[in-house]
Amino acid sequence: MIKKGVIIYFVLFTVLLFSAASVNAATLTVCPFGCDSATIQGAINAANNGDKITVANDTYVESLTVNKRVSITGSGDTTIISPGIDIDAMFITSNNVRIQDLKIITSNSGAVPNIAIKITGTNNVNILRTTIETTGNKAMGIWV
Numbered sequence: 001m002i003k004k005g006v007i008i009y010f011v012l013f014t015v016l017l018f019s020a021a022s023v024n025a026a027t028l029t030v031c032p033f034g035c036d037s038a039t040i041q042g043a044i045n046a047a048n049n050g051d052k053i054t055v056a057n058d059t060y061v062e063s064l065t066v067n068k069r070v071s072i073t074g075s076g077d078t079t080i081i082s083p084g085i086d087i088d089a090m091f092i093t094s095n096n097v098r099i100q101d102l103k104i105i106t107s108n109s110g111a112v113p114n115i116a117i118k119i120t121g122t123n124n125v126n127i128l129r130t131t132i133e134t135t136g137n138k139a140m141g142i143w144v
Helices: 002-023 039-044
Strands: 027-030 054-057 059-060 064-066 071-073 078-081 090-092 097-100 103-107 114-119 125-128 131-135 138-141
Touching: 027 039, 039 054, 039 064, 090 097, 103 114, 103 138, 114 131, 131 138
Parallel strands: 027 054, 054 071, 059 078, 064 090, 071 097, 078 103, 090 114, 097 125, 103 131, 114 138
Antiparallel strands: none
């Protein structure tokens, strides 16, 4: 009987813990002016695990490190991440990341390889409805 009670309390505690985490999730907005952040990386840095980041239509010239459990959502091919020549666009190092509705453009000069999305040491990374466009003979798409 004691084991059954312990199991029930453990299950109840686990459900409450995960419910509380999802209730407190915030939505951060990214746009050039008037949002929570003018850059996607700034929003990632300000986010807590479980937060959602919504990115407005624009071209964002930045290289991202996604080191938190976040969801990053754009508006499709009009939300562009383009880090510049010979620079990787996105490096994902956290579990449970969701990337969707973005366009990632990478290019290189041929001297140094670069990657659109690099995923390392993670589980449960979802990339949905995201266009990857590479130019140059050493540009790569998704590297796992």
